[in-house]
Amino acid sequence: MRIAGLGVLALVLTACGGQSEQVAGVAQSVPNVVPAAKVSVVSQGSDQLSPRSPIVVKASDGTLQAVTVTNPQTGNTVKGDFSPDKLTWTSDDQLRYGATYQVVATAVNKEGKPVEQRSEVHTLTPKGVVTPTLLQPASNGTFGVGLIIGVKFDRDVPDKAAVEKSFKVTSSPEQGGGWYWVNKREAHFRPQSYWKAGSTVKLETTTFGQEISGGVYGGADVSATYKVHDSWIAKADGNTHQIQAFHNGELVKTAPTSMGKTDNTPPRGPTPTFNGTHTVLGKQAHMIMDSCTYGVCEGQPGYYKAPENWDVQISGDGEYLHENLATVSVQGSQNVSNGCLNMNTENAKWFFDNFNVGDVVEITNSGGPQLNINNGHGDWAIDWSAWQAGSALHG
Template identity: 40%
Template sequence: MGRRPVVAIALGALLAVLVAASAPSGNSTLVTTPSPVAQKSPLHLSLTPVDQAPAVWPAEPVTVYATNGKLTQAALAGADGTPVAGTLAADGSSWTSTEPLAYSRSYSLSATGTGEDGRAVTATSNFHTITPDNKVAVVTTPGDDQVVGVGHPITFALDEPVRDKAAFERAVSVTSEPSVPGGFYWFDDRHVHWRPAGYWPAHTSVHVRAKIFGKDFGGGLFGQADVTTNFTIGDAVITEADGGSHQMTVSINGQVARTAPISMGKPGSPTDNGTYVVTEKLAHMIMDSRTYGLALDAGGYVTPVDWATRISAGGIFVHSAPWSVGDQGYRNVSHGCINASPEVANWFYNLAKPGDVVTVTNSGGPTLNPQDGLGDWNIPWDQWQTGGNR
């Protein structure tokens, strides 16, 4: 009983201390921890190719990227001081070359910028481009700005055999308006064609780009130079020559323009059946059978001919043949060409353009070799899609 007041006093004293400790005081000081000051980073420049790179592909862009700051200038030049053009991004984040380099050349790249810390930084790279064992050039048809017929394939003639054909195909783009699906077919290692599944629509615009420079086509072979061409498909002129009826019907954009009598190859030298494409026109020429192996003493000939429209590399023409007018419409008497009267041949000559289609039926001959001129259409589409000698 006598110890309870002592406990009460002690508890009261403790409470008083706690209250005093929690009460504000006019002399108290608020202690705070200061926030750390953000450190500003120095500029980092990333140059590609890296310094001393020994075998750079010249078609790949040269780049500079900046982090923790801005790029203010960059310069690329060959060993002789010739500058290479490039573009600096508006936000200073990068620089990219805008023209290709050359094979087997040394280059110097210099870049300068300012970091977040306000300090200037410069970086350099010196490198060398590859030296190909060999280079390949390409020639394409149709030519730039040419107007051609609906049957004209796009041809690529290479001056060196290509081993990696898939790489070549990836380097080529074909775009058109309207868009037309198509594909490549390799006749051999140096000749590849691209054509649509069916004839081009009339009045199509076509753009072809063979971006082969700097591309590796296998075996140390690299592309020599890019090639571009833009051409237009004209009216759809399609001729049907029938060796049975001895008639030739010409349609323009689906409408029959004219039907005329003709004479094709006689039984001993029948005209090949199949689909031909116009490739050349000669107002006057000398036809010489010896050019395809028929001697004069074996029934050959050397004959002046007018209004000759070539439809095969092997020498098949639609041409004027005044000597066979009496046979035209009745019988086949030529050595393989399509004979027409001078007036009909002249009319056809003036109408025809490279790429126009001539189909021959009922001639009694074999099917035209697809490699005879532009005989591409004699290869069915499902076979064409296999790529040929790919």
């Protein structure tokens, strides 16, 4: 009786332990089964993945060991990073439109047994692409306080508000500002007043992969960082026939000048300089000025083709600060030029040496019309309230 009792006790203990089961009166061991690792790819087989969205690979019942994503059309490998727990891999490269990416992922379970998953990810193919370029290209140099930045597109933008939301401008120190759509393809940005000397300004677009309208998507993004140098502002008055230069607010130069003529003197009649705020667009030490570049060609009244020195361009249609020895006798007393601001050699060379892209030339009392925003960078001539109304978001 004592032996039989011990046998019953042993069977009860074994059953309570849960580590074996009785088969034909004999306890048998059952091994634990470790599940195989599983791999899943976000948007696998989808034709709708936006190229601005990452490819994401996930593991369950194990961890990722290796992930390779390749564009077979280009042979390029897509870069990406694992999460700290190795459960997720996320791409951090920019994808392409209309591409097929081959994904090869290996995961291991808790026993270290590997499993490989092969799949494809397809990015969407847009009906059209609107691609931006920079109005003011990036440069290793610096710019004046009148710097105008902006974005130009290679086709009309159907939804300007949606695109404007994707623009980002930051400045240090912070100065705010606003966008103004010049037309259906071009938008400019400026603060209410000139940039502060010494500022750093960064422009970025984030339209890539964004649907603009009806299946049309944004093209490759652009960005640039601009450094603003000291404040250089010239003030030219058509009544006094003088041009003054201010460096960081201090008057450092006054010179006589001759602006564009406003009377009907033959052979061309009035050629007044534009009123308003101009900015320097570029400069050349020596150039041939040819009136045919704006429609007055050889054989027509008023045609000229002459070498000019120390040329600082301030408008798109050919206004310059430059040397003109033929008008020295009336510089400071009469406006007789074809629209440029004429000076003698010494003064023209001084402005050439000190004024650079983005520096400001404010012209008053010239007798001419207001400088247009499309004529170079006439943006500063627009009243701030009107500028704000030119935004697709706030107009």
